[in-house]
Amino acid sequence: MNLVVTPDRRRTKAEEALESAFRRIDAELPDLEREAAFARFAAQGLPHRRVEAYHFTDLRSMLASAPEPVGRPSPEAARDALGADVFAAVNPARAVFVDGWFVAALSDLTGLGDGVSVSTLAAALTAGETIDGLGARVAPGTAAETDPLVSLVCAFFSDGLVVRIADGAALARPLEIRHVATGTAASVFVRHFVEVGAGASATILESHESPEGSVVHAHTLVEASIGVKAAVTWVDRQRESHDGARFSTLAVAIGDHAKLDHTVATLGAKIARTQIFATLGAHADLATRGATLAKGRTHADATLVVEHTGPGATSRELYKSAVDDEATSVFQGRITVHKAAQQTDGRMGAHAVLLSDRAEAKAKPELEIFADDVACAHGATVAEIDETLKFYLMSRGIPADETERLLIHAFLGEVTDAIGDEAIRTAIEGEIDGWIDARGKTA
Amino acid sequence: MLEIKNLHAEIENEGREILRGLDLTVKPGEVHAIMGPNGAGKSTLSHVLAGKPGYRVTDGSATLDGVDILDMDPALRAANGVFLAFQYPVEIPGVANMTFLKAALNAQRKARGEGEISTPDFMRLVRAEAGKLKISQDMLKRPVNVGFSGGEKKRNEILQMAILQPKLAILDETDSGLDIDALKVVSEGVNALRAPDRAFIVITHYQRLLDHIRPDVVHVLSKGRIVKTGGPELALELEAKGYADFVDAA
Numbered sequence: 001m002n003l004v005v006t007p008d009r010r011r012t013k014a015e016e017a018l019e020s021a022f023r024r025i026d027a028e029l030p031d032l033e034r035e036a037a038f039a040r041f042a043a044q045g046l047p048h049r050r051v052e053a054y055h056f057t058d059l060r061s062m063l064a065s066a067p068e069p070v071g072r073p074s075p076e077a078a079r080d081a082l083g084a085d086v087f088a089a090v091n092p093a094r095a096v097f098v099d100g101w102f103v104a105a106l107s108d109l110t111g112l113g114d115g116v117s118v119s120t121l122a123a124a125l126t127a128g129e130t131i132d133g134l135g136a137r138v139a140p141g142t143a144a145e146t147d148p149l150v151s152l153v154c155a156f157f158s159d160g161l162v163v164r165i166a167d168g169a170a171l172a173r174p175l176e177i178r179h180v181a182t183g184t185a186a187s188v189f190v191r192h193f194v195e196v197g198a199g200a201s202a203t204i205l206e207s208h209e210s211p212e213g214s215v216v217h218a219h220t221l222v223e224a225s226i227g228v229k230a231a232v233t234w235v236d237r238q239r240e241s242h243d244g245a246r247f248s249t250l251a252v253a254i255g256d257h258a259k260l261d262h263t264v265a266t267l268g269a270k271i272a273r274t275q276i277f278a279t280l281g282a283h284a285d286l287a288t289r290g291a292t293l294a295k296g297r298t299h300a301d302a303t304l305v306v307e308h309t310g311p312g313a314t315s316r317e318l319y320k321s322a323v324d325d326e327a328t329s330v331f332q333g334r335i336t337v338h339k340a341a342q343q344t345d346g347r348m349g350a351h352a353v354l355l356s357d358r359a360e361a362k363a364k365p366e367l368e369i370f371a372d373d374v375a376c377a378h379g380a381t382v383a384e385i386d387e388t389l390k391f392y393l394m395s396r397g398i399p400a401d402e403t404e405r406l407l408i409h410a411f412l413g414e415v416t417d418a419i420g421d422e423a424i425r426t427a428i429e430g431e432i433d434g435w436i437d438a439r440g441k442t443a
Numbered sequence: 444m445l446e447i448k449n450l451h452a453e454i455e456n457e458g459r460e461i462l463r464g465l466d467l468t469v470k471p472g473e474v475h476a477i478m479g480p481n482g483a484g485k486s487t488l489s490h491v492l493a494g495k496p497g498y499r500v501t502d503g504s505a506t507l508d509g510v511d512i513l514d515m516d517p518a519l520r521a522a523n524g525v526f527l528a529f530q531y532p533v534e535i536p537g538v539a540n541m542t543f544l545k546a547a548l549n550a551q552r553k554a555r556g557e558g559e560i561s562t563p564d565f566m567r568l569v570r571a572e573a574g575k576l577k578i579s580q581d582m583l584k585r586p587v588n589v590g591f592s593g594g595e596k597k598r599n600e601i602l603q604m605a606i607l608q609p610k611l612a613i614l615d616e617t618d619s620g621l622d623i624d625a626l627k628v629v630s631e632g633v634n635a636l637r638a639p640d641r642a643f644i645v646i647t648h649y650q651r652l653l654d655h656i657r658p659d660v661v662h663v664l665s666k667g668r669i670v671k672t673g674g675p676e677l678a679l680e681l682e683a684k685g686y687a688d689f690v691d692a693a
Contacts, residue, residue: 387496391494391495393538394517395493395494395517395518395521395526396543397518397521397522397550399550400516402550406543406546407535410536417537
C-alpha cells in the first residue's frame with residue numbers, strides 16, 4: 001500500500017470510508033492498476049468548489065459519507081431487485097447488474113447477431129485480458145484520467161460488461177445494460193467497455209435505478225470507442241433513489257466519419273453527476289442531449305468535455321433541465337477545438353426552467369478554440385415558465401397545473417423528440433411525464 | 444348575458460388607470476363592435492375580461508349570465524364561456540395543435556361536469572371545422588402557431604373558438620395583419636358561429652372588418668369609457684370623420 005495522502009488536511013468522513021473500504025477490497029482482487037487509480041484519487045481527495053470542474057458540485061461538502069461496497073447478492077435478492085424494465089417495449093438484449101454484480105440468470109444476451117461478443121469484465125480479466133487491451137479511454141494525459149470519480153471506479157470496480165462489435169457488424173437488437181439495486185446501502189462501482197468496429201452499428205441502452213429510500217452511491221464508468229464510419233445510438237436513463245447518488249462517466253472516442261447519437265435522462269438521486277468526455281475524429285458527428293428533472297433538495301450536474309481533434313466534425317449538445325422545489329441543476333460544457341480541427345461545427349445549448357422560487361440552475365458553457373476556421377456557438381438560458389404561454393393555454397380552459405404539465409413536457413420535448421426509435425422515445429417520455437405528473441404530490 | 448358596470452382597471456406595476464368606469468351590456472345573440480383610438484383601453488378591456496395577469500380591477504363588476512367572472516382564473520372563465528381571440532396569438536413550441544385543442548376542450552367539459560370527448564368524435568369535429576377555415580392537416584399536427592403566418596394564426600384562433608363554442612367571444616383586433624382573403628375566411632368563420640345564445644365583442648380600429656362581420660351595436664371607447672353608442676352607421680361615421688370629435692368629448 002503506497003497511498004499518497006496530503007498530510008495538511010483532515011480527510012472527510014466519506015474520504016475515510018473510501019480509504020478503509022479500499023484497504024479491505026485490495027486484498028481480494030488483482031491489482032489491475034487499482035492502486036494507481038486510488039492513489040490518484042487520494043492525492044486530491046473528493047473534489048471541492050476550488051477545483052474548477054467541480055466548482056458547482058462540491059462533493060467534499062455534499063457527500064456526508066460513502067457507504068461500504070457490498071458483495072454479490074443472493075439469487076433471490078437479485079431477482080427481487082428486478083422491477084419492471086423501463087425499456088421492456090424495446091425488447092432489448094439485457095445484461096443485468098445488481099448492486100454492481102453481473103447476474104447471468106437475469107440477463108439475456110442472445111440474438112445480438114454475428115460479429116458481436118459480450119462478456120463480463122471479470123471473465124475477460126480472468127481470461128488474461130488487460131484493461132489497456134479492452135480499449136481503455138482513461139489514458140494518461142486525458143481529462144478523464146485526472147477526474148476523481150473516474151479514479152474511484154478504476155480503483156473499486158466490482159465488474160462490468162465488455163462489448164465488442166466487429167468491423168461492419170450490426171447489433172441485431174438493442175443491448176440494454178441494466179443496473180438495479182437490492183436497496184442495501186452500498187457504494188457500487190461498475191466499469192464497462194464498448195468497442196464498436198469500423199462501419200459497425202449499434203443501439204446501446206443504459207438503465208440505472210435504485211429503490212426509493214435506499215442509500216446507494218452508484219458509480220459507473222463506460223469507456224467506448226466508435227470506429228471509423230460506425231454509427232451508434234445511445235440512450236441512458238437514470239432514476240436513482242432520492243436519498244442516493246449517481247455518478248456516471250462516459251469516456252468515448254468517436255472515430256473519423258463516425259456518429260454517436262446520445263441521450264441521457266436524469267430523474268432521481270440526491271446528488272447526480274453525469275459526465276461525458278468525448279473526442280471527435282475527422283468528420284465525426286456527435287449529438288448529445290440531456291433532460292434533467294430535479295426536485296426536493298437534490299442536485300443534478302451534467303458536465304461535458306468535448307474535444308474536436310480532427311477537421312470537419314460536428315457536435316451538438318443540448319441539455320435541458322426542469323428544476324423544482326429547492327433543487328439545483330448544473331450544466332458545464334466545454335468544447336475544445338484543436339488546431340487541426342478546421343471546419344469544426346459545434347453548437348451547445350443549456351436551458352433550464354425553474355419551477356419554484358427556491359430552485360436554482362447554473363450553467364457554464366465554454367469554448368476553447370485553437371483552429372481559425374470554425375463555426376461554434378453556445379447559449380444558456382434560465383427562465384421560469386412563460387406567463388404569456390401559460391395565460392394563452394389557460395384562456396382556453398386548461399387549468400393552471402395542467403398548463404404547467406404541458407409546458408414542461410414541451411420544454412423537454414426538444415430533447416426526447418430527437419430519439420429516433422419510437423419505443424425508446426416513448427419509454428423516456430413516459431419517465432419524464434411520470435415525474436411531471438408527480439409534481440406537487442408528496443413522495 | 445354580459446353586464447359590465449363601472450369597471451375600473453389599472454396596469455398592476457404602473458398603477459396607471461386604463462379603464463375608468465366602463466359600462467357595457469351585451470345581450471345573447473348580439474354582436475357589439477368596440478372602436479376607438481390607440482390607447483383608449485380596447486385591448487385592456489379584452490385582457491381584463493379574459494383574466495390576463497398584470498391588470499388590477501379596482502372597482503366595478505363584470506358578470507356573465509349573472510355570475511361574477513372577475514374573481515375567476517382564466518381557465519375557469521373559459522369553462523364558463525369566455526373566449527378571447529388574441530391580437531397576437533402566441534407560439535407554443537412542443538405542444539401540437541391537436542393535443543392543445545383536445546386538452547382545452549376536455550378541460551372545459553370536465554369543469555362543466557361533462558365527460559371527455561371520444562377521440563373519433565374529436566377528430567371528426569376538428570376536421571370539419573378546420574376544413575371550413577382552410578386549416579390543413581399539417582397545421583393541426585404542428586406545434587401551436589409555430590411557423591404559422593399571421594393569417595394562419597388568426598384562423599387558428601377562430602378554429603379554437605369553433606371547437607370550444609363559447610358563450611361570449613371577444614375578438615381583439617382579429618383583423619390586424621390580415622389581407623383581404625384571410626379577412627374573408629376569418630369573418631365567415633365568425634359569422635358561422637353567430638347564434639341566438641352567443642354574443643360577440645369585436646374590437647377593431649377599422650370599419651373594414653365590420654363590412655364582413657355586421658355588428659348590432661357599435662361603441663366608441665375613449666380614455667377608458669364608452670363615450671358613444673349607436674348602430675352600424677356609427678362605424679361609418681367614425682371611418683369618415685375619425686375619432687377626434689369623440690376623444691374631445693370624453
